[in-house]
Amino acid sequence: MKRSTKVAIVNLADFEELAKKRLPRALFEHAAGGAEDEITLRDNVVAFQRLQIIPRVLRDVTERKTDTTVIGHAISFPVLIAPIACLRRFHPQGELALVRAASNAGTISIISTGACYDFKEIATAARGFAWLQLYAYRDKAVTQALVQGAEAAGYKAICITVDVPVDGNRERDRRNSYYYPREMLYGNLKGLGVKGVSRRMNNAELLAFADRELRVALTWHYLEWLKTITKLPILLKGILSPQDAACAVSSGVNGIVVSNHGGRQLDGTPASIDALPEIAKAVGGQIEILLDSGVRRGTDVLRAVALGAKAVLLGRPCAWALAVDGEHGVSQALEILQKEFSTAMALAGCARVSEITADLIRLP
């Protein structure tokens, strides 16, 4: 990328525009698109914009601190990296470039079950800032191997996806005949010593294994078992109902991610940010709440934190930044978002993240 192009990047939307020009259309549409009519996809972004911020003035915000913690882990600002499968599609260094940028920025990457590298490679690059996003397998031995592999490699938490009992109906992928590139997926499955998987499998064999094994009756009982095989904190990713949030509290998990999977699963759900207030009420501060889907601005981070999220997950913009400029792109994206967030804090009258409270937001 030429320097002149870099000058043009002033916000996260710029990365998307550049990535659109660089990536194959089918891949871009796969990552940018959502399920069916993409109503939830669009609403995720617009819903933030509907939430008005009432700033407070005449407070000393000259020295602001954007840092916070998630599940006891210190991060530099309330933004984590959302899991996206198979990041080598976007850049040759894939997850490694991403976690280097995120760790340097002082925040956590949630690494997809479908990562291109194995746990150790990623954990080394992440220097303690990695969590595992987990897709549960029908064969509990595989799930166990994944969880314990991550734990052994130094991952710090398990974020299990609960909103994919079946794949969302992503019509763009069907029109474009888009498939994940087999040779890139599941770097972490190999060599975990689970039955039916070996380092010597080629990718076609590996993928067939995974497809066959991913149809699992993932229920609250499954979570009970999951808790027995790891000491890591567990978060549930994909909660939109206050009742499910209350169940999560009862179930003893450590946190939830309010998410509609970026509009990629059930089209027609509320925007995540619109679901947050009732969920925060149901949770009542007993466990931590994260949120993803639609975050594009520092003011969005502020809105989510004000309404009860400990932090947000940033997904697509990281993929675009990775495609545009690898590790440096992701660093730049995180820097932009942190700067925007710091500015939003100042203008809203907040010097600390703990001062970002619900009374700053006027619900529509």
Add this chain to the structure above:
Amino acid sequence: MKRSTKVAIVNLADFEELAKKRLPRALFEHAAGGAEDEITLRDNVVAFQRLQIIPRVLRDVTERKTDTTVIGHAISFPVLIAPIACLRRFHPQGELALVRAASNAGTISIISTGACYDFKEIATAARGFAWLQLYAYRDKAVTQALVQGAEAAGYKAICITVDVPVDGNRERDRRNSYYYPREMLYGNLKGLGVKGVSRRMNNAELLAFADRELRVALTWHYLEWLKTITKLPILLKGILSPQDAACAVSSGVNGIVVSNHGGRQLDGTPASIDALPEIAKAVGGQIEILLDSGVRRGTDVLRAVALGAKAVLLGRPCAWALAVDGEHGVSQALEILQKEFSTAMALAGCARVSEITADLIRLP
């Protein structure tokens, strides 16, 4: 149709786009259009999209059952075929192709009074999956002949249209000088042995007869009489008011269809789905509620069922599918919708249709 075109069909909207290219413009606009400014026509679709679905997670939805019953009749998923007159306009095999596809899919077709084939031909093709949509005639003998003809042929219910005391003001038809093709209409009237109708009438004579006889004071009293001439269950199609729904319960009919006639009658009514919640409350489970107008997605079926409909009627998309690929097209359309519905159930956390309840929907 070439195979390459078929590949492009991923949802019901694709059939409309293809049908638009194939059908004469006046016919397409006749079937696609609505009354006057088409406000209700458009709102029928958008209203579904406004109703947000709050999914539940961590339920076992690996084995889903989409089947249900309507008026005691088992169907494979909560979708029936709405009545459309004169289906040979869309495909040479008209109603026969349609009912074959519907019966194969395990669901019921509601056959228009203005069908191109007679009761026996259709009933044979439908193999027990046919209901009669009835327009009442001024001469009760004609009505009686229709109802008893249908009953004799094996139709299973009478669905009488109550929202056409006069024709809606469909301006597209007036601008296009569109008329029903006389040679195709009323295959079922001939040979029913009613006064003034005979098998030897040509179509012009038959149509004149029908036009003359369709202006009837259709009232609750008329329904009392209707109940005396048939043992078939009776449903009222075209209810939008909770008061009328309550009257329907009192009148002893077996069900109602919440409908604004696809936006073709009174422009300015609420979308059917917006009228449903209050009607469901008024009916209180005493009779069955169906719904049509605006269903385009599996999520729409789920919304209607959640808000109190036993099933929905699918109209225009069937005509488009018929135009695009005859029986095979309709089969494909139903398959797509059933698959979408099954996916929506899974993603909403429902393994059975009975689990689709009102708390899944956030009313605007």
Add this chain to the structure above:
Amino acid sequence: MKRSTKVAIVNLADFEELAKKRLPRALFEHAAGGAEDEITLRDNVVAFQRLQIIPRVLRDVTERKTDTTVIGHAISFPVLIAPIACLRRFHPQGELALVRAASNAGTISIISTGACYDFKEIATAARGFAWLQLYAYRDKAVTQALVQGAEAAGYKAICITVDVPVDGNRERDRRNSYYYPREMLYGNLKGLGVKGVSRRMNNAELLAFADRELRVALTWHYLEWLKTITKLPILLKGILSPQDAACAVSSGVNGIVVSNHGGRQLDGTPASIDALPEIAKAVGGQIEILLDSGVRRGTDVLRAVALGAKAVLLGRPCAWALAVDGEHGVSQALEILQKEFSTAMALAGCARVSEITADLIRLP
């Protein structure tokens, strides 16, 4: 106009489109336009469309009666002709063509103070179906001459405009340097025998007189005086506030016209139809309520009547119809609207105007 063009007219909007092609741009924009940003102008039409109609079914509507009365005067359907100044701008026969068409249709024309013909010419053509729209003059003798001139000629009511203390800010007219054609205005002022006005005045002199005299402190006191000089019923045109409506009841006038002057006076007022429900409540049936601004469809007439208007006034569409085809055009426009209204009644389940009640409407 060629016959082929006439065939294309199916609704009132068609007249506007044709008139736009025929009239000088400045005149078309003068009549079609509104004040300042034209927000009220647009909302007048859209507001009707927001009001949903809940139809009732299974009522005998085979023989419908659309007739009603206004201030004791029988009319064929609840639509009067709104006053528009100087109709010869639209057609050589101006007011005469209009009142002939309206009288033939069995309804009343409200004739502008700025008509091109004198009272007797118009009254003769109107055959008892004329009311006077009155702009009050500073010199009460002029007002008195106008009122008594109308009364003597056979006009049946006085409809005094109360929403023009100053002219609205109509920017289109200023950009187009549009002025009323002097030679056409104020046919009714000449020969009334008021001080300073004579039949021998040329039009420039007459216009200067009118301009000078129209700035009057029109107050409730002025109305007290007005009541002393005529036995005709008096209506106030231009009420939008429930408080003013209550004052109107107290003042002893016979009716009010809920109106924002077609969006031509104060931009930013509510649409007339949105103001109606609260005004109807304030009036409580003590005097009659009419309404104008935004009526384009039979369903609009039904909505206004349902919410408490005895009838509506039709303005711009009459000017367009007059421009397109003179008396015949206006007849055609009224016929279209009456037919639409009759159809709307049938589809809503109303056989008589008195059955059009507020429960048919769902307020937003």
Add this chain to the structure above:
Amino acid sequence: MKRSTKVAIVNLADFEELAKKRLPRALFEHAAGGAEDEITLRDNVVAFQRLQIIPRVLRDVTERKTDTTVIGHAISFPVLIAPIACLRRFHPQGELALVRAASNAGTISIISTGACYDFKEIATAARGFAWLQLYAYRDKAVTQALVQGAEAAGYKAICITVDVPVDGNRERDRRNSYYYPREMLYGNLKGLGVKGVSRRMNNAELLAFADRELRVALTWHYLEWLKTITKLPILLKGILSPQDAACAVSSGVNGIVVSNHGGRQLDGTPASIDALPEIAKAVGGQIEILLDSGVRRGTDVLRAVALGAKAVLLGRPCAWALAVDGEHGVSQALEILQKEFSTAMALAGCARVSEITADLIRLP
């Protein structure tokens, strides 16, 4: 400018269109644009349009008085000139042309800290109609010098900006590499005798000084000190929260300006006019409330006054008028707005500003 162009100016939007053609694009976008996605910028204008005005009729409005007072200072109508830095960017005579026009129109200009001329030059031209907009400096001696310099020159009030703890994120400026022209800024800083500033400094030195000194912890304590160094009334500009408004009352300042800085600081705040009603309630008439951001019409002035503002500040339209035609342009803009306001008063039924009350407005 040719006379023919002047004829085309009928409202404030016309000035913007003309200015857009004349000014360098980067300057135009700097002044017209807002922060980040410009949601607040756009909503500022639309929010006024959402507030409907319910006019009263039959009141004597033939002789209207538009005058009022702000902080005891008589003005000809409830519109002041908002502060904009460095007006020589728009016209060679900058602030001098502006204040001459404003003073001639009988209203007050609030002069930016970043004006191009010194206090005495401006005060002379303003003839008693100038207030100081104050950016607080870290070095209180500079702030003191500014305040006392203004006071000595005859400025009548201090309007301190409280919503710029940091600069808003104005992306247009970053994309356009737009900077304030150094040679024009801070005419008022020179020669005030503060430490580190002298008349002999070149502009680069002066600007570096200002940049270094503007990062100040501006708090309620700072205001306590400010009150000790001047006898002038103090207003806080940039309040959007009712709580801050209540604090302002407690703090003993003389007034507040409800403002989101024209959408240039925190994107996502409510429109100023939407924030006004709750703030007016919190203030309860104890101090005066002004408002800026989005005023474009006389009806907007009326809305703001009705909802509790003593007057509004007009910003961007003055810059455009200045760019288009210097002092004469600003005079023309003010004349247009005063005329629109007078017309709006008449049409709303108000003869005096004190008659513009909250019951005229229907809140959405």
